[in-house]
Amino acid sequence: MPVTVTETRTLEQLRQHYEVERELADRLRHATKEQRRTLYSEVYDELFKRVPLHPQHTNKSSPDRLAADVAEKMEILAPFLNANSVFLEVGPGDCEFAKTVAEKVARVLAIDVSDEITRKRELPANLQLVISDGSSIPVPPDSVNVAYSNQLMEHLHPDDALDQLRGLHAALKPGGVYICITPSRLTGPHDISCVFDREATGFHLKEYTVGDLAALFRQVGFNKLRIIFGGRGKFVLLPTWTALIWEKLLDFLPHSLRKAIALKPPFRWLFGVRLAGFKD
Template sequence: MPITVTEARTPEQLRQHYEVERELADRLRRAAREERRTLYSEVYDELFKRVPLHPQHTNKSSPERLAADVREKMAILAPFLNEDAVFLEVGPGDCELAKTVAEKVARVLAVDVSDEITRKRELPANLRLVISDGSSIPVPPESVNVAYSNQLMEHLHPDDALEQLRHLHTALKSGGVYICITPSRLTGPHDISCYFDREATGFHLKEYTVGDLAALFRAVGFTKVRIIFGGHGKFMLLPTWPVAICEKLLALLPIGLRKAIALKPPFRWLFGVRLAGFKD
């Protein structure tokens, strides 16, 4: 794949990132369940240390880009937030979104496998960083109103992803919602391997479709699952089943044509895998 215009790194720097990430991701793929409990934190800490030009580091130098990203995420979250809410973000990264949400809600819990990125950042008093083993959600049952993850599900071993979904369902209060955003398998790969492979081989241990993920949501007990459709600050909730049918048809197309269709609006708003799961 050609290097995108937004990618500032050289081919050699991309190759170094790819080789490090492949090595560490393969360790996760081969690891037994109990070994993965500590391995997530280890491999991500090692990645950020061995790849100094990783976007998680370089994005810090572009406050305009960060602010625009947070505004886009807040547009999706705003209808679900209120001043009494407890908000939980899984995989908060640099915590910029969590810090913004903290201004709107009573309490924020940021659950991550590593504190390497957030260690030197100042966090508001109502925001607490919680270290997880990669699948557990170490908060009291029925204590969260809104749970959220963005670009997280694909980083988990499939067995751990299902377990984490169960824990998130348990953490939510009755009437709570889990909003999950993850890149579509139909337009992937979306990790560093996009420059080198036809399928994700880096830290995207599994990429999903709307149909894939909606089925997992229902399997762990979410009674209503909807896609979040829209863009430019305007969103609505739609049923998942029509999209799942369209995905099956889209998967029959050659990869180039499939991506050309699925990545353009309004189709990218349908196939982008943005789900809201509601708990009774």
């Protein structure tokens, strides 16, 4: 949950969110794998209850901001979808984006660890909410054309990231694609701790670079990888080496200078981690 220029909460309200999230994140960081099977759901349910001004709650009162966010996501995803697609989103949050995709495809599977946000929302008939333990992908193998996550990978315990990637690879049909969008470690932290810390200490349990994530994708069987480069409705697929070279150079710079460069276009279109993995 990056803090942006649209943030309207007071410093005291941000600190309350930070303290709750850091407390809950530490539970996850120190939990065993077996404990994490139920803990993801528990800590996120608790976060949304204890932080009433969390953006997941307040964004619904900002329709213009919500519409702009959905439109930006659709610009990236639309070329991969058609009317016959089975679409899977991991970490759908309020399901607003999944609902928009449902208008354009045959079926949508929305996988999350909590139904706290969606409990009082109406979902279309072709959208199914599936509750997961945080790392498994409980859908039939070879059943999905396009899998997608946005601001999700960084919320996983590092030990669970590979399990989820294996599950996503198994869920995809041959020729299917998993599009993973996650904030770059080089410009972080991007969770609530960015107000108070220099490294992620909230629910961003690990932030990644393109290089970090590409290595994990290859480990589970994604042999064809591309970065999605571009903005303002114009995107192209580029080989990952175009980002890896610049990431290595950027990593040598002081933190403040690195962020100043990498967060401005066209650099942010290269350093923001938007990775597409295609299943053979």
